[in-house]
Amino acid sequence: RLERCVSIVTALTNGLSEREANDALNAHICKGSPQHEEICLGLFTLVLTEPAQAQKCYRDLALVSRDGMNIVLNKINHILMEKYLKLQDTCRTQLVWLLRELVKNGVLGADGVCMTFMKQIAGGDVTAKNIWLAENVLEILTEQREWVLKSSLLIAMAVYTYLRLIVDHHGTAQLQGLRQKEVEFCISLLRERFMDCFMIGRDLVRLLQNVARIPEFELLWKDIIHNPQVLSAQFTGVLQLLQSRTSRKFLACRLTPDMETKLLFMTSRVRFGQQKRYQDWFQRQYLSTPDSQSLRCDLIRYICGVVHPSNEVLSSDILPRWAIIGWLLTTCTSNVAASNAKLALFYDWLFFSPEKDSIMNIEPAILVMHHSMKPHPAITATLLDFMCRIIPNFYPPLEAHVRQGVFNSLTHIVEKRVLAHLAPLFDNPKLDKELRAMLREKFPEFCSSPSPPIEVKIEEPVSMEMENHMAEKDDSCYDNAEAAFSDDEEDLNNKGKKREFRFHPIKEAIVEEPVDITPFLDQLDESLKDKVLQLQKGSDTEAQCEVMQEIVDQVLEEDFDSEQLSGLASCLQELFKAHFRGEVLPEEITEESLEESVGKPLYLIFRNLCQMQEDNSGFSLLLDLLSELYQKQPKIGYHLLYYLRASKAAAGKMSLYECFAQATQLGDLHTCLMMDMKACQEDDVRLLCYLTPSIYTEFPDETLRSGELLNMIVAVIDSFQLQELVCHVMMGNLVMFRKDSVLNILIQSLDWETFEQYCTWQLFLAHSIPLETIIPILQHLKYKDHPEALSCLLLQLRREKPSEEMVKMVLSRPCHPEDQFTTSILRHWCIKHDDLLAEHIKSLLIKNNSLPRKRQSLRSSSSKLAQLTLEQILEHLDNLRLNLSNTKQNFFSQTPILQALQHVQASCDEAHKMKFSDLFSLAEDYEDSSSKPPKSRRKAPTVSPRSRKSTAQPPNPEEESGSSSASEEEDTKPKPPKRKRKGSSAVGSDSD
């Protein structure tokens, strides 16, 4: 279009004197505004393309333009924003020349063009072209300083741009020279027009910090800190600046339009998980040189401050902002850049105020810490560390403000539910001890769980650290903090520390919280009371065990008053509290460690029970004692399970648990088991996995049907634990699924989380249950809602030889254009088992050859939901045909298929014939050797399906017997009776 404008202009002016040319142009312009535009753009293009004529063309342009060059300015901006990277060098030079002219002439709007130009100067890029641009624009701004001073936005933008660019310009003499000019330019504007620069906001401070070593800026800093009024009467000091939010236009101005487009594309279109290549491309283009490291800060600031996705995007699977930040942080190659990047990330935290600042600015930092905890704990650790250290170090005189800012941020994050609790982040066992201690010290408020202490589940309490702190009594917050975790048991280092604990459990428990058992003691008689007190005083495990044995003996004595059981249980529960919060399973599982772990005093009750006969009167008494304990301390349930599994003395006594369950108030094995496993799941996942094989083996009736139990397990295990369970299954130690219940459980699992479902399928696949058993699940699976199950099933089906039941189930899936399941598996079978598949399809086609939905088949259990219609089969086949077209796969040229198609075609109505004409046309040419006219009564298909039916269809006995008997009766046409072909078409074909 621009070329056309040029040709118009050239045509008008060619060969004319200047004056005449001018008149000609004016005359043309007078014709209307389209002509005006043509001329303006034509002249503009000439300016850019013909340096020799530029001067003259610009003059003409200035003379003829009737809109103050508006059209031209718009065009310049447009070219700069969209095409700058593609412009030729001459053209760029001319554009800059034009800018200079525009500025010189003070054209209204030239400041906007100036800012667009500055945006083209890429950060972190010291290639010649970029430097050239930075130099030239700076030259214009310096030359036309008076003009610059007229626009405060331009001042601020220019200062922001060049302050940032100074950082990149060092090294060579040329760059040093440029840098000096930039420094002078910025300093003069900052000193003269500080309040205009103030408009930038807190990021001005960030940039000034990066250049603070330069002598001129050092002086400026002195004034900012000690003498702010020198800069402006309204300026009260650096705090004022730090508290004002940076406007988005400044954060955005340091990215070139191309970078901006690409980042925005990533945050609005690219799906999470697909970002790798885009990141690589971006990195290759913009972040691959050492000089480009400074750009990371600009990008991070841009993402935090400018990219604020809509809720719609936030809730979708689009690449989240934190993931991009994580990428920018992890790919940082220099330490300086890394620490600047972290500062950029946290910059809005430091002086955060919920009234002025946006949650969106602080959200990426917390989320990147949160989400990196699992995959890259080191990232989280370094960010948390930075967050702690920045408080005193950012600017010591303002430490209180920074602390408040970070606090406000954290509070706001919790309030806005970005994260519900911070404790899992701050006191995560994946972080090292010092860091956690520092976090605890700095943010005690956020380290504790908000739940009331009663509910507190303490499963990994007393570590070495705690022992050390014990004397100082400052452990309360720590204790609570630990309690907030239920999902991080996997940390082994931490476990290691806790081993210490088991050796002196009592002492610590007592020191920790001196328990008052006196009210309970009063319920006991003298001798029992003595023993309990002895137990309380006892210091080592062995002595306690002895006392405990004496207590048990006393309970078992003839004259023991069973009224005391409750009081005794309370005492024991209080005294052995530590047992229930300590680790049950030793860190390393060896025979000795297991034996040692079952040597706890409380376990003496279990041991005594194991040694007794069930009919012993003491047996039930001890069970009553346990039942009392169970009421007060439900954890004893899984402790019992553990004991029965781990102790050699209890080998083969798992049934004891059943007696226990019946003795409890729950009174029922299933409920009791589920409650105990649930408690165990909440407290200790390792233990849960340890117990899983034995409870599945010992209580198959309770466990194998329980989707609830399975869900408990898969909801908390990690991939390592999954692997362990899979191995157990394959080694024959564990059976988690049985043929009769597996289908039901898998159906239940469809509502679970993705990972839970994958675990379930993995565990299922570890068993060798024939896939046939679970095929009916297909009826429950929706392509969109159950991707986990469908893809697992698909991958399993492809390893199977198709049986008729499988084919039937697969074909029974409703046809939906987006659902590719059926076509996928059919295609696979076509390739591997074409003859088998052909036979099955033929038989199904013929069986279901009744088009109207006569579904009298709501009878047999397996086919209840599989409402297979002919139409469905044909539709699937048609899809398959389309998929196979061009592959030369000759599935559809197999005799059985052709026979079946012909057969079906003969009996179906016109609408369907039309609809599947392509499909039927495949069979058109086919002529069966044994029966020439397809309409003949003695059709060939009648022979083969029957003979096959009697052999190849065991899965469907009911239908089978029906059809085969029918076919025997009506020798030559076995199909009609099968599906009660009432349709006239059937009659027609028969009578033909």
Add this chain to the structure above:
Amino acid sequence: MSTETLVKDVKPGLKNLNLILIVLETGRVTKTKDGHEVRTCKVADKSGSINISVWDDVGNLIQPGDIIRLTKGYASVFKGCLTLYTGRGGDLQKIGEFCMVYSEVPNFSEPNPEYAAQQSQSKGAQNESTPPPPPPDEPRPPRAPPGGRITRSQPGHPPLSNGKETRRSSKR
């Protein structure tokens, strides 16, 4: 313009294909006997990925991340893999970069034994050892230089790119 084929619909033997693709990987260069440089690039659109065979200088200009438009391409099976080629009078043009959503799977150029079998069946007199196999019924002199050219802004062009992408300089 609205007639772009999707990668998933590319089948061997199809001709006159127009596709818009994003370049994922550029492969190594191999030389044919008569000195042409050929490279295989992995490209994709939202429906999946496929290999494209790029000839001579064009290959040097293509970079991962480029969005290219293939006009008058054809698809054929090379060494058992479905592959795209620029057909006669066809063209490979860079129309943008980066901003295109793609899906890397399914990869339609995964070796497909079926194709291989077919190919060996239909193998005629042609020497199949060098790419590209000619389109089934568009006779081309064997190993003719490809028709396509990719152009980036190069010196010697009209200096202003006028809002549109740079154009091919030489059409055949």
